[in-house]
Amino acid sequence: MLSNTEIAKKLLEIRTLMEMAGESFYKYMAYEKAAASVENAPPLRDLVAAGEHLKLPGVGKSIGAAIEQLVTSGGAEQLDLLYQRFPPSLIEVLGVSGIGTKTAAMLFTEYGIASLADLEAAIAAGTLTSVPRLGSKTIENWKRGILAYKGRQRRTPLPQALAIARQVVAHLQAGPPLERLAFAGSLRRAEVTVGDIDIVCTSQHAADVIGHFAQWPRAEAVLAEGPTKASIWLSGGLQIDLRVLPDHLYGNLLQHFTGSREHNIKLREYAVRRNLRVSENGILNLENGEVITCTDEEGVYAALGMQFIPPELRSGLDEIELARARTLPVLIQSADLRGDFHMHTTWSDGDDTLEAMTAAAAARGYEYHAISDHSRGRARRFGMGADELRRQREEIAAASARYGIRTLQASEVDILPDGSLDLDDDVLAELDVVVASVHTATSQSREQMTERLIRACQNRYVTILGHPTGRRFDSSRGYEFDYDAVFAAAARTGTALEIDGQAARLDLPAPLARLAKSYGVTLALDSDAHRTGDLAAIEFAVGQARRAGLGKADVLNARSLDDVLAFVARKRNAA
Ligand SMILES: [Zn+2]
Ligand SMILES: [Zn+2]
Numbered sequence: 001m002l003s004n005t006e007i008a009k010k011l012l013e014i015r016t017l018m019e020m021a022g023e024s025f026y027k028y029m030a031y032e033k034a035a036a037s038v039e040n041a042p043p044l045r046d047l048v049a050a051g052e053h054l055k056l057p058g059v060g061k062s063i064g065a066a067i068e069q070l071v072t073s074g075g076a077e078q079l080d081l082l083y084q085r086f087p088p089s090l091i092e093v094l095g096v097s098g099i100g101t102k103t104a105a106m107l108f109t110e111y112g113i114a115s116l117a118d119l120e121a122a123i124a125a126g127t128l129t130s131v132p133r134l135g136s137k138t139i140e141n142w143k144r145g146i147l148a149y150k151g152r153q154r155r156t157p158l159p160q161a162l163a164i165a166r167q168v169v170a171h172l173q174a175g176p177p178l179e180r181l182a183f184a185g186s187l188r189r190a191e192v193t194v195g196d197i198d199i200v201c202t203s204q205h206a207a208d209v210i211g212h213f214a215q216w217p218r219a220e221a222v223l224a225e226g227p228t229k230a231s232i233w234l235s236g237g238l239q240i241d242l243r244v245l246p247d248h249l250y251g252n253l254l255q256h257f258t259g260s261r262e263h264n265i266k267l268r269e270y271a272v273r274r275n276l277r278v279s280e281n282g283i284l285n286l287e288n289g290e291v292i293t294c295t296d297e298e299g300v301y302a303a304l305g306m307q308f309i310p311p312e313l314r315s316g317l318d319e320i321e322l323a324r325a326r327t328l329p330v331l332i333q334s335a336d337l338r339g340d341f342h343m344h345t346t347w348s349d350g351d352d353t354l355e356a357m358t359a360a361a362a363a364r365g366y367e368y369h370a371i372s373d374h375s376r377g378r379a380r381r382f383g384m385g386a387d388e389l390r391r392q393r394e395e396i397a398a399a400s401a402r403y404g405i406r407t408l409q410a411s412e413v414d415i416l417p418d419g420s421l422d423l424d425d426d427v428l429a430e431l432d433v434v435v436a437s438v439h440t441a442t443s444q445s446r447e448q449m450t451e452r453l454i455r456a457c458q459n460r461y462v463t464i465l466g467h468p469t470g471r472r473f474d475s476s477r478g479y480e481f482d483y484d485a486v487f488a489a490a491a492r493t494g495t496a497l498e499i500d501g502q503a504a505r506l507d508l509p510a511p512l513a514r515l516a517k518s519y520g521v522t523l524a525l526d527s528d529a530h531r532t533g534d535l536a537a538i539e540f541a542v543g544q545a546r547r548a549g550l551g552k553a554d555v556l557n558a559r560s561l562d563d564v565l566a567f568v569a570r571k572r573n574a575a
Pocket of ligand 2: 344
């Protein structure tokens with residue numbers, strides 16, 4: 001069955017195709033309005049069943065009928081009729097900047113271009129150069145537009161995007177003077193993957209800043225360059241947009257460009273009910289015509305009578321309701337972290353020595369950290385058995401004393417295919433903390449994997465389930481299991497779930513961390529560092545935790561060492 005969002009998408013598709021078909025503005029805009037109210041409505045299947053969908057704002061008889069058909073069959077008569085005129089694949093052509101509905105309709109009816117691939121082929125073949133209305137400049141622009149469109153379809157993992165964004169910022173800071181600078185968009189919201197990088201800044205020298213930006217040596221192409229805005233393109237398919245904002249509108253614009261789209265739609269709808277119209281140009285009071293502009297984002301939310309909403313929470317879920325009631329969670333921050341439970345050394349597959357990792361953890365200001373080298377594993381050449389762990393303990397005591405940090409001994413112990421662990425209980429009992437992870441037999445069925453993870457949680461020595469979904473950006477989609485069953489087991493057994501901040505992982509991702517919290521699970525934010533420089537990856541775990549709405553109380557390593565040890569002991573001593 002289609003979700004509200006999917007139904008809204010279909011309504012927008014109808015809207016677009018109607019515009020292509022030359023229907024009147026009022027007719028097709030009605031579908032756009034209906035789509036917006038559908039997105040914010042209770043589940044449509046319930047509304048339709050009760051005949052209540054006709055009460056939604058902007059939903060009249062014919063749109064109501066389309067909604068009903070979409071709910072019951074997933075399709076709509078009207079959409080089918082439109083498909084007879086224009087193929088659905090034509091819509092992606094509209095993603096190319098510079099191509100509107102009229103042009104798309106013309107390309108299809110006159111040249112048979114039905115998709116982006118058709119358009120690319122026609123450009124490559126030179127077919128379109130003979131079209132009188134199309135100059136060579138237009139076609140050049142389309143080529144760039146296609147490049148940009150494809151880039152938008154591809155998403156870049158957050159850690160990778162952030163590394164690039166920081167390089168651009170370094171380049172910008174070496175240029176004409178800037179006043180304020182911030183990331184916007186999905187990067188600022190700490191989404192696991194980003195479509196493009198948005199950077200906003202203020203400066204007295206907008207044109208110079210733009211010119212300097214466009215000359216970044218790493219830019220493959222300049223997609224657009226205007227007086228206050230430019231877009232560049234990197235090889236590998238990442239677009240970077242820079243906007244130089246007027247200072248008096250900085251708050252409004254930063255809010256606007258941070259999104260998400262869903263959040264901004266909800267915010268605007270809420271504002272309209274209070275007779276306010278929110279846009280990037282300020283907040284217009286519809287009663288007296290006054291426009292409120294804000295130099296900072298706090299001002300925008302304050303003007304709407306709500307708490308400031310941290311960017312990571314702007315997902316269009318319940319954040320606006322919570323901000324109005326002033327009950328937003330106080331989110332965990334990096335400064336709240338007192339330690340890190342997951343890091344490797346040369347004792348297993350880490351690049352740096354135990355001593356170096358301990359020094360680096362102490363330099364981060366931690367009160368404690370855990371060395372969690374891999375257990376030996378059946379197929380592993382390296383790793384820790386009982387003897388190695390005993391010898392490592394002496395090294396830990398020495399390093400811990402030298403750097404004035406409490407170094408805990410842990411193991412990242414493999415969860416074997418049947419859910420038992422790679423080290424015996426009497427060996428685990430000697431450790432301060434145990435991180436248990438799946439690294440092998442990842443293609444098990446969902447049922448087997450669910451059983452396996454639950455069994456691991458049931459082991460009294462397992463403190464933390466490491467990178468619970470096993471997914472990696474570079475290689476693995478991860479394994480499937482019943483999240484509800486495993487999270488409930490973690491809560492019941494007092495097992496923490498990890499948010500692994502390693503750049504290739506970000507696991508658990510925010511939506512699952514949110515689900516885990518709803519089961520009352522404690523989360524551990526870790527770096528899973530294999531070298532000193534990667535301890536900072538814990539920041540990515542913090543980002544996901546914030547997106548999940550986690551506060552200090554939800555996070556194991558925001559607690560004092562005594563409280564952590566009590567958490568471990570509580571599970572070990574439970575009957
Ligand atoms: Zn691991
Ligand atoms: Zn690890």
